Amino acid sequence: MAVRSARRRLGLGALLALALFLAAFGVHRLSKARCFALTGEAICRVETRAPLVALTFDDGPTALGLDTVLPLLHRYQARGTFFMIGKLATPQLVARVVADGHEIGNHSFHHKQMMFRSAAYYDAEIADTDRVLQGGGAPLPVLFRPPFGKKLFGLPLAVARSHKRMIMWDAGDPPDRDPQAYARKVLAEVRPGSIILIHPMYAGNATERAALPLILAELARRGYRMVTVSQLLASHTEKDETGGDS
Ligand SMILES: [Zn+2]
Structure with missing residues (x-):
C-alpha cells in the first residue's frame, strides 16, 4: 500500500514537472515569436x-561595426536601420549614423531581458535611450526592438505607450559559422518586404561583418532596394491607401 501510494506520488510529481516544463517552454517560445x-x-x-527590404543592425553601436557597415551601405546606396543600446550610444557614434542618412531605433538602455518587470522599468529603459539618441542628433526614435527579441505582456504595452512600433525580423538570425554559409542562409530567407537582422558590432561578430558584402551584392543583383524600416512600413501604407498593386 505504502509502495503504491509512493509510486502514485512519484507519478503525479513527474506529471506536474512535465506540465511546468511545457508551460515554461510555451512561455519561452511565445516570448521569442517573431511575428506575434x-x-x-x-x-x-x-x-x-x-x-524592397530593410537591413537592420543590432547592438552597440561601436566604431568597429560602423567602420564596416557605413561604407558598404554607401557603396550600394542603401539605407539601414540601427537599433542602438542607450548605454553604448555615444553622441559621436550616433552622429556618424545620422550623417549618412540612416534610421536609428531604440534597443533599450541596458539590453537586459525585458520580461516580468515593472511598467516603470520598461518606460525608463525606453525613455533614457531616446534621450541619449536624440542627444547625438537622431530624431525621436519611432521604432523599438526588444533585446534578444523577447517580449511578453508589459513590454509591448510600454512600446505602444512610447508611440513606437515593435520591430522584429523574418531573416538573418541566428548567425552561421562562416561568412559564406551565413550569407546563403540570410539570402535564402529574403523576399520582398523582408526585415533582415544582422549583428555586426562586436569583436565576436567577425562572421557577420565578413558576410555583409556578400549579402549586399546579392540583394543588389536580385534588384532589391535597401530602405529603412520606416520607409518599408510607409511603402505598405501607400499601397493600402491607393489600393494599387505596384
Ligand atoms: Zn540586441
Whole structure:
C-alpha cells in the first residue's frame, strides 16, 4: 500500500514537472515569436510585392561595426536601420549614423531581458535611450526592438505607450559559422518586404561583418532596394491607401 501510494506520488510529481516544463517552454517560445506579441504588435515583415527590404543592425553601436557597415551601405546606396543600446550610444557614434542618412531605433538602455518587470522599468529603459539618441542628433526614435527579441505582456504595452512600433525580423538570425554559409542562409530567407537582422558590432561578430558584402551584392543583383524600416512600413501604407498593386 505504502509502495503504491509512493509510486502514485512519484507519478503525479513527474506529471506536474512535465506540465511546468511545457508551460515554461510555451512561455519561452511565445516570448521569442517573431511575428506575434500577446499585448501589442510585433512586425516581422511588410506585405509588399515591391522589391524592397530593410537591413537592420543590432547592438552597440561601436566604431568597429560602423567602420564596416557605413561604407558598404554607401557603396550600394542603401539605407539601414540601427537599433542602438542607450548605454553604448555615444553622441559621436550616433552622429556618424545620422550623417549618412540612416534610421536609428531604440534597443533599450541596458539590453537586459525585458520580461516580468515593472511598467516603470520598461518606460525608463525606453525613455533614457531616446534621450541619449536624440542627444547625438537622431530624431525621436519611432521604432523599438526588444533585446534578444523577447517580449511578453508589459513590454509591448510600454512600446505602444512610447508611440513606437515593435520591430522584429523574418531573416538573418541566428548567425552561421562562416561568412559564406551565413550569407546563403540570410539570402535564402529574403523576399520582398523582408526585415533582415544582422549583428555586426562586436569583436565576436567577425562572421557577420565578413558576410555583409556578400549579402549586399546579392540583394543588389536580385534588384532589391535597401530602405529603412520606416520607409518599408510607409511603402505598405501607400499601397493600402491607393489600393494599387505596384
Ligand atoms: Zn540586441
